[in-house]
Amino acid sequence: MPTANGMRPKRPQTSKETSSRRIMPFNVLPGIKKPKPSVPSIKNVCGKKHKKRLSIARGRIMGGNSALPGTHPWMAAIYIGQSDFCAGTMVSSCWIVSAAHCFFRKYVMDLRVVLGQQNFNVTGPNTRTFGVEKYIFPKQFSVFNPTLHDIVLIKLAKQDGRCARRTPFIRPICLPDQSMTFPDDYCCTISGWGHMHEKAEGYSSLQEAGVRLIPHEACRKPDVYGNHVTADMICAGLNDCVDACQGDSGGPLACARDDVSFLYGIISWGEGCGRTKKPGVYTKVVNYIDWINSVIRRKPKAS
Template sequence: MSGVVVAVGLLGCGGAEQEMAQGDVLGRDDQEIVGGIEARPGSHPWIVSLGDGVSHFCGGSLIRVSATRNETDIVLTAAHCVYDGWSGLTVTAGAHDLFRPTANQVTVRVSQVVYHPRYNPDTTMNDVAVLKLARPIPFGGSGCGISPTMRPNLKVQAAAGSSWVMPVCLPAAGELVPDNVEATVAGWGLTQEGGHDTSSILLQVGVPTVNSRQAAQSYLSQGITIDPSAMLAAGYPQGGRDACQGDSGGPLVIKKGSNYFLQGITSFGVGCARAGLPGIYARVSNYIPWINTQVRSLSSVASM
């Protein structure tokens, strides 16, 4: 499977040292959204930045762990973001411009990491991990996945009363996402394949979900197996819009009613935004029982 490791771009693991050691791997650790726009500040209140004390390298999502307490100490991210170690790992919530911290954001140390026991770094199967924070992060209001200010093509300040920190909703176990449904992915990764400069500003891009059989066929030509039960594909046939290095572990959300649901965790791709090769995301609905088990075991505020 070594060919897969070289071909696949993990979208947000490692850091500067790993990049130098694996220069031929198009990972998403250090790349941003391709073909996207600046997100409205505060419009992705569940997204967090994973840092190593020096810089951002992956994304993640806050999830609700208690029906009665408006705080959480659990983050979902990609297993490949933490597989090689997590010493000094921190999570920053409520951020927009990573170079210009504001009173809206909070940084908390990660005290425990559990990645899926069947995560395979060669095939990127089961690319899911749960992070336990050293202390809970409070958020405004009840519920989950609420973002009245998220609009795809406008660059404006957050509306009055919008929340900067809010957990995302989780899908039902085994829930399937229809083909060609608009999803939104966000992150602080690179803006083009092979790029070197990352934007400190949170970016987002809309991408349609792709039929699993079609995605599997596309990746078969690259020698990569796509498991429809564990992986979700999203992107345009012509390419041009995608997540990229540095976006790994971040959320792919789909709106259902008035709420946004975490349907995918940014995982990998061949390059970034290439035609015929959609981005691949860990299918969150496949892991709900495992996630719930980890939350009950790890969280100090859970009531599930």
């Protein structure tokens, strides 16, 4: 998906380039101090993972981890037509946040959202499948430069008068307050079903990886991304082989505080996958939090 500025988003996958995922090692590194800002009042209704016995063996995939069922219960698998695919993050029972570049020129009748999914395109007793009522771009988004303001809100179509019901495998992530920040070098988590490496083939089970937040000025260096990185973006994961890739677009950069996970970024774009000095770039969610809340809390107009 070439863009006007020459950068390439982590685009939805097509059947001709069927892929796995490519989120790699879960590198929880030592020496990270917990940030000071206060945690919003959330009443434990979001951002909590399903407690599983961690003695279960974890498969290693290209140096990364295969996520245990229920460890990322906010993940949404979004199937677009017959061949395209992106990820998303559940933020309430009816709303999914994803990357805008996945959805322009797409019809809602062609979208299918699966919650609680562990293996790509496999449904089971823990999954729920929804149609889409509508999707909404921020007014700043333009198809002519889709790496900018790369965020979309997707409203699930209700079933029997309601959207997603909470289960151990389906629950929303917390949205951050506008003032919430995590420090440089903080280790956050990315997850998805995308490429294991560039030109990979075949999707796999849900993967997870730890990536460190990169100072904004470091990501804007001329030999990294220069002025293509704006104040509405976050960079993470400068180490080789720790990155998101095609098929992961729209998924979460989740940062945890006191065991509560917050949607801090949205997987958006990058140059290749895991290339030296080319980290992943994520939409900075806190910059759009007022818009998100205004949409998902909007009361329907009386008929």
